[in-house]
Amino acid sequence: MRVIGLMSGTSYDAVDAAAAELRLDGDTLALKPLGMVSAPYDGGLREALAAALPPTAVPLAEVCRLDTRIGQAFAAAAVRADRELCGGRAELVVSHGQTVYHWAEDGRVHGTLQLGQPAWIAEATGLPVVADLRARDVAAGGQGAPLVSLVDLLWLWGRPGTPVALNIGGIANLTAPDGTAFDTGPGCALLDAAAREFSGGRLAYDAGGALAARGLPYRPLLDRLLAEPYYALEPPKTTGKELFHAGYLRAAGLDGLSAPDALATLTLLTARTVAEAVRSVGATEVIASGGGTRNPVLVRELGHQLPGIPLRTSDELGLPAPAKEAYAFAVLGFLTVHGLPGTDPRSTGARRPSVLGSVTPGRDGLRLPPAQRGVPVRLVVEA
CATH class of the missing domain: 3.30.420.40 (ATPase, nucleotide binding domain)
Known part of the structure; x- marks a missing residue:
C-alpha cells in the first residue's frame, strides 16, 4: 500500500x-x-x-x-x-x-x-x-x-545493546527497547522562542546554531531552567509548548543577556536534559532524528554530554x-x-x-x- x-x-x-x-x-x-x-x-x-x-x-x-x-x-x-x-x-x-x-x-x-x-x-x-x-x-x-x-520499538527490534531512538523537534522525546518512552523536555522550542524574542520576530529559529556558536552559557540562567519540576517526573510523561514558550523564558530572566549567550545557554539546556534522559535508560547508542539534527551546535553539544555513547542519525538506518x-x-x-x-x-x-x-x-x-x-x-x- x-x-x-x-x-x-x-x-x-x-x-x-x-x-x-x-x-x-x-x-x-x-x-x-x-x-x-x-x-x-x-x-x-x-x-x-x-x-x-x-x-x-x-x-x-x-x-x-x-x-x-x-x-x-x-x-x-x-x-x-x-x-x-x-x-x-x-x-x-x-x-x-x-x-x-x-x-x-x-x-x-x-x-x-x-x-x-x-x-x-x-x-x-x-x-x-x-x-x-x-x-x-x-x-x-x-x-x-x-x-x-x-x-x-518495531524499527529497533533485534538491534544489539540498548539502542535509543531520539527525536529532537520543538519538544524532544526518546524510546528505549524496553518500551520506556517520554518527552525529555524542550528540543528546539526554547531556542526558537529566544530567536524570535531577540530578533523582534524577524528570526523564526537560530539557523545552523549560528547565534549559539558565538555565545557562552550563562550559568545562573541554566541553573534556574534546570530546576524545572518536569525533569524530575517519572515516565511516562509528556509536555509541550503549553509549558515551554516565550513567557516561560521571560519568567526565567533574560534581562541583560545577549542573544548569543542566551542561545548558547538554551542549547546547553536541551543537550543536558536530553543526555540525562538518555543515560537514565542505559542507552548504548542514540539514533537521532528531527529538525534539531540540522543544528550542528546542538548536535555537537549533545555529543559532548554523551561521552562513550555513539550518536548517529536515522539516515544511517535508512530513514531520513x-x-x-x-x-x-x-x-x-x-x-x-x-x-x-x-x-x-x-x-x-x-x-x-x-x-x-x-x-x-x-x-x-x-x-x-x-x-x-x-x-x-x-x-x-x-x-
Whole structure:
C-alpha cells in the first residue's frame, strides 16, 4: 500500500509529507521510503498559529479559521506528495495535524487537540484519510505521546545493546527497547522562542546554531531552567509548548543577556536534559532524528554530554532524519486501516493498546483492507 504521512511538529514551520510503500509479511512490516516534500506554512498562517498557541486565549472563531486553513495546507502538501512521489497512485493519507494544545496536569493527560480538518485532505486527494491519532490513547488513560514509540520499538527490534531512538523537534522525546518512552523536555522550542524574542520576530529559529556558536552559557540562567519540576517526573510523561514558550523564558530572566549567550545557554539546556534522559535508560547508542539534527551546535553539544555513547542519525538506518516522524505516522495510519493497534502501553501508560484515529472516506467511499490477526514485531526499512 502506498501511504502518505503528513506531519507538522511543535516548531509549526511547515507541513512535511513523506510517502512510503508499506506491506505486512507475517510478523514483519516492510517500509520502502519514496521521499519527502516539505511545504512551509505561508507567513500569515504561521503568524496566526503562533498568536493562537498557549498561553494566549483565543476565540472559537479563530480556532475554526485555523482548523480550515491548516487542513487546506495539509491537503496541498498531500496532493503534491501524491503527484511527485507516488505518481498519482497513493492509496491512503495519514495526517497528524497541528497540535495546538496538550492538556497535561498532575502527571496525567486529560485531552489533546490537533487542528487541520481532514475533510479538506480527502476532498483534495480523493483518498481516505486517517487523522486525530492521539485522542484514542488519551481516552485509554495514556499520555498520547510520544506516539511514534511503537514504530521505534518495531524499527529497533533485534538491534544489539540498548539502542535509543531520539527525536529532537520543538519538544524532544526518546524510546528505549524496553518500551520506556517520554518527552525529555524542550528540543528546539526554547531556542526558537529566544530567536524570535531577540530578533523582534524577524528570526523564526537560530539557523545552523549560528547565534549559539558565538555565545557562552550563562550559568545562573541554566541553573534556574534546570530546576524545572518536569525533569524530575517519572515516565511516562509528556509536555509541550503549553509549558515551554516565550513567557516561560521571560519568567526565567533574560534581562541583560545577549542573544548569543542566551542561545548558547538554551542549547546547553536541551543537550543536558536530553543526555540525562538518555543515560537514565542505559542507552548504548542514540539514533537521532528531527529538525534539531540540522543544528550542528546542538548536535555537537549533545555529543559532548554523551561521552562513550555513539550518536548517529536515522539516515544511517535508512530513514531520513527530517522525515522520520512523517514516515512514522504513515505506519500508524497503515496499522489503523488494517485493524491493528498503534500504541504500546509501556510507552504511553495507557490501559491497553489502541487502534488509533478516525477515518474520513475518500471520493469513492471507504473500502478498508481485511483486518489482520498477527501483530508485527519488527519494522524493516528497504532501500
